[in-house]
Amino acid sequence: MTTVKACLFDLDGVIVDTAVYHFQAWRRLANELCFDFTEHQNEQLKGISRMESLELILNWGGVSLTEEEKIAWATKKNQWYLDLVMQMTPNEVLPGVPDFLKSLRENGIKIALGSASKNSKLILEKIQMLDYFDAIIDGNNITKGKPDPQVFLMGAEATGVQPTECVVFEDAVAGVQAAKAGGMKAVGVGSADILTEADIVISTFEGFSVEKLLQM
Numbered sequence: 001m002t003t004v005k006a007c008l009f010d011l012d013g014v015i016v017d018t019a020v021y022h023f024q025a026w027r028r029l030a031n032e033l034c035f036d037f038t039e040h041q042n043e044q045l046k047g048i049s050r051m052e053s054l055e056l057i058l059n060w061g062g063v064s065l066t067e068e069e070k071i072a073w074a075t076k077k078n079q080w081y082l083d084l085v086m087q088m089t090p091n092e093v094l095p096g097v098p099d100f101l102k103s104l105r106e107n108g109i110k111i112a113l114g115s116a117s118k119n120s121k122l123i124l125e126k127i128q129m130l131d132y133f134d135a136i137i138d139g140n141n142i143t144k145g146k147p148d149p150q151v152f153l154m155g156a157e158a159t160g161v162q163p164t165e166c167v168v169f170e171d172a173v174a175g176v177q178a179a180k181a182g183g184m185k186a187v188g189v190g191s192a193d194i195l196t197e198a199d200i201v202i203s204t205f206e207g208f209s210v211e212k213l214l215q216m
């Protein structure tokens with residue numbers, strides 16, 4: 001049995017599926033700049049910061065903008081995204097997540113958020129999950145994005161737990177790499193074909209338990 005004293009969760013794609021809203025808002029931006037991109041390309045944006053995502057998208061469209069224009073478009077995209085986020089409800093929490101977090105608590109395991117998003121607190125509020133977290137580290141706290149381990153190392157520190165006693169839950173390749181770079185175990189949430197560097201991969205939290213976590 002391994003010792004697990006803290007679990008660190010990515011937000012988008014792990015706690016809740018906001019990727020669809022990011023996609024809608026980024027696509028609107030692309031369309032206003034007279035190009036389009038696919039859902040497949042959208043996969044590359046998972047776990048990546050807002051400005052890095054914008055750079056990738058502009059590249060796909062062959063559009064070059066000044067720094068000021070980039071900031072203006074990123075701000076517009078975020079506003080469109082927030083219009084969608086404001087309509088979110090607790091029904092959008094992914095299956096099995098609340099029960100798993102409750103059982104972590106009951107077993108004295110700390111819970112932290114490690115997300116690249118600058119909107120994480122608002123999202124957690126909308127889905128009524130804010131109270132589950134002992135620490136929240138997000139895009140407002142970090143200087144280096146995933147696959148750099150900074151976000152998770154800060155999460156470990158905030159919960160007072162050594163990285164080797166932390167398990168990270170991630171849906172993005174860059175996020176799994178960040179966990180491993182931080183010396184942590186990683187549970188991939190999604191497809192084993194994509195999250196090949198994770199220690200184990202689950203497709204949903206339904207059926208996952210603290211017992212299984214400790215057997216990793």
Ligand code: G6P
Pocket residue numbers: 012022045046047048049050053078115116117118119120139
């Ligand atoms: C998460 C998502 C990314 C998003 C990033 C920044 O990592 O997976 O798709 O770009 O957060 O989100 P924000 O809400 O700050 O624009």
Ligand code: MG
Pocket residue numbers: 010011012013014046047170171172175
């Ligand atoms: Mg994610």
